[in-house]
Amino acid sequence: MARNRKYQSAAIRFGPALKAALLCLLIGGSGVGYVWQKTQISELGDQIRKREQELIVLENQNEKLKKQLAVMNSPTWLEAQIKKLNLGLVPPQPSHIWVLREAAPETAGPAGGTQLAAVASSQF
Secondary structure (H helix, E strand, C coil): CCCCHHHCCHHHHHHHHHHHHHHHHHHHHHHHHHHHHHHHHHHHHHHHHHHHHHHHHHHHHHHHHHHHHHHHHCHHHHHHHHHHHCCCCCCCCHHHCCCCCCCCCCCCCHHHHHHHHHHHHHHC
16 A cells, blocks of 8 residues: 655655755855865965065165175275265274284194094093
């Protein structure tokens, strides 16, 4: 004997509707996730472009400052500043210049290293 729909369980009646709702939720969630990811990629690309432009500006500024430093370290510019500020500085006399000579490095052979070790061990 065939059963009527009113005697079917609620799970059988709402099963297809629940499956359709879950499928729609999955597809909708995937769409929202895709759009979110594309937005994030776009924002990160904008940030990268902005930082690259800042880098170019800073590199140009760095080059300008390097050139300015080179000019300011030149003897002619320094002499002009001394005259401009009336500092009264003059070049040193040859008798005021001390020349320091660097000591020649000692040549230590393998025998010298073992001798030092022997001396160090005999002290203890």
